[in-house]
Amino acid sequence: MKQLSIIPVCLLMLLLAGCWDRTEVNDLAIVVGLGLHKMEDEQVELSLQLVNPSSMASGVGGGGGQQGTGELTTVEKEIGKTTFDARSKLQEKLSRNIFSGHNRVVFISEKMAEKGIRKHIDFLSRHPKPRLRSYVFVTKGAPADFFKVMPDLESSSAETARELANLEVGMSVHVKDLVQMTSDESENAALPILEIEEEPPNTQGLRVSGTAVFKDGKMVGQLDDSLTRGILWLRDEINDAAVTVKPEGTEGYISFNIFDSKTKLIPKVENGNWTMTVNINSVDDAVENETKLNLGNPDTINKLEKQLEDRIEKRIRTALEHVQKDMQADILKFGEVFHRHYPDQWAKVKDNWNEETFPEVTVELNSDVKIKRPGRSTSPPTVPDDEVINE
Known part of the structure; x- marks a missing residue:
């Protein structure tokens, strides 16, 4: 029994000699x-x-x-x-x-x-x-x-x-x-x-x-930086970003912090037509208001959300024009998504995807922006009450 107990001890001693090749x-x-x-x-x-x-x-x-x-x-x-x-x-x-x-x-x-x-x-x-x-x-x-x-x-x-x-x-x-x-x-x-x-x-x-x-x-x-932002929207890689807009009908700017954003790509191939629907949902906080607008007013918030949606879609459209038409380089993962959902159709176009099919893909954009919080103050704290715009 004593001899048997010595065997595991010897094996453990071999493990201790592990520094022979140290640097x-x-x-x-x-x-x-x-x-x-x-x-x-x-x-x-x-x-x-x-x-x-x-x-x-x-x-x-x-x-x-x-x-x-x-x-x-x-x-x-x-x-x-x-x-x-x-x-x-x-x-x-x-x-x-x-x-x-x-x-x-x-x-x-x-x-x-x-x-x-x-x-x-x-x-x-x-x-x-x-x-x-x-x-x-x-x-x-x-x-x-x-x-x-x-x-x-x-x-x-x-x-x-x-x-x-x-x-x-x-x-x-x-x-x-x-x-x-x-x-x-x-x-x-x-x-x-x-x-x-x-x-x-x-x-x-x-x-x-x-x-x-x-x-x-x-x-x-x-x-450039602006077009890169549009590409990041399409690739679902917007994690934390700032967007500044100039509201219509007033002076000054409002800055928003985008703290949550999700992009979903939905492919469709029908009758030889390739379509990619891009659904973007983002949540924003107002972090600076130079205008006289009251951000506690629901109508004002709705108008600002629509303006933010238009701003995002315009930036994406400009970026798409460059990579789809000018460069003909799919850095948007469209090919990967089509391959996953339509493997048979993808196999027919993959050899000429960048030059022929990708530039002709119809992109439908749906942007939904929600302004979650107006900040610690709804109306501009430095503007007299009688000058605050509530419309």
């Missing part, structure tokens, strides 16, 4: 940002934003800029025939092992986006080290320049970009989302555009500036 933190070059840029000779420039070991050792914290012994991050770059070729060359001149387990973002230059990203996405999805939860952006310029920007509020430009993606001020796309978008049957994708913004005094910051539209793996156009 010390001091031996790692921790990547927080990865950038891809296309060179004139078609080679790939790989840039990495790495945590500065000296700043970690000195316990530097807080915002960007220079503190303590130096900057919080450093930038390294190298050129190669492929992404991994460039990574291998970069490893040859780094004294630490490149570690991508904490990577925040992937920056793809506008130049590379125009030439095509499909083969470069293969490395991000195939190699076991890059994180599939990293956010992807298209940059107006070389990614290395963006990594050199030292933000005021975050520890690095990569962290700033990640926080912007978390706030969903524009498109918010992970590497895994991009891989899925470029591998589906419609082969279209949309990525947020990042640009460097000059900020006084003599500092720089990052801002999301519209959306890059991809077709067959190449960027075919860009949408």
Whole structure:
């Protein structure tokens, strides 16, 4: 019996010897940002934003800029025939092992986006080290320049970009989302555009500036912030947004906060006609009223709700015109919805979906806006009672 009891003890002792392949933190070059840029000779420039070991050792914290012994991050770059070729060359001149387990973002230059990203996405999805939860952006310029920007509020430009993606001020796309978008049957994708913004005094910051539209793996156009908002409505990706309107017949503006929105796509194929009904339901709060309108008046609220509905539909129609007619790129998930509901009809048109069928899809919009709360004050508190408009 004693001999039998020794067996499980020995097995447990084997589990304790689990540190034979450990890698010390001091031996790692921790990547927080990865950038891809296309060179004139078609080679790939790989840039990495790495945590500065000296700043970690000195316990530097807080915002960007220079503190303590130096900057919080450093930038390294190298050129190669492929992404991994460039990574291998970069490893040859780094004294630490490149570690991508904490990577925040992937920056793809506008130049590379125009030439095509499909083969470069293969490395991000195939190699076991890059994180599939990293956010992807298209940059107006070389990614290395963006990594050199030292933000005021975050520890690095990569962290700033990640926080912007978390706030969903524009498109918010992970590497895994991009891989899925470029591998589906419609082969279209949309990525947020990042640009460097000059900020006084003599500092720089990052801002999301519209959306890059991809077709067959190449960027075919860009949408500004207003058109991007229309696309987000159609994709059911509006989580928190602001809308400002100028009511008819009065001076000033009223701002609303959209805190709940749902979009439902209902496809229909009949007699060769493809129709997509888009039902949008949103709930708004009035957060600022510059007019003399009394927001406690039901008639006033009904008029404002109708104006908000018209505003949303107009923005969506404009965005539809660009992606349906001009770019002919289905980034709206219409193909996915038709495929799910009408697999047989979809099989007949999928090969020419973007060029032939998608531009001819009739879109019927139904927007329903409800103003939930007028705020802490119904009538304008700074307007005399005899000047408040109750109609």
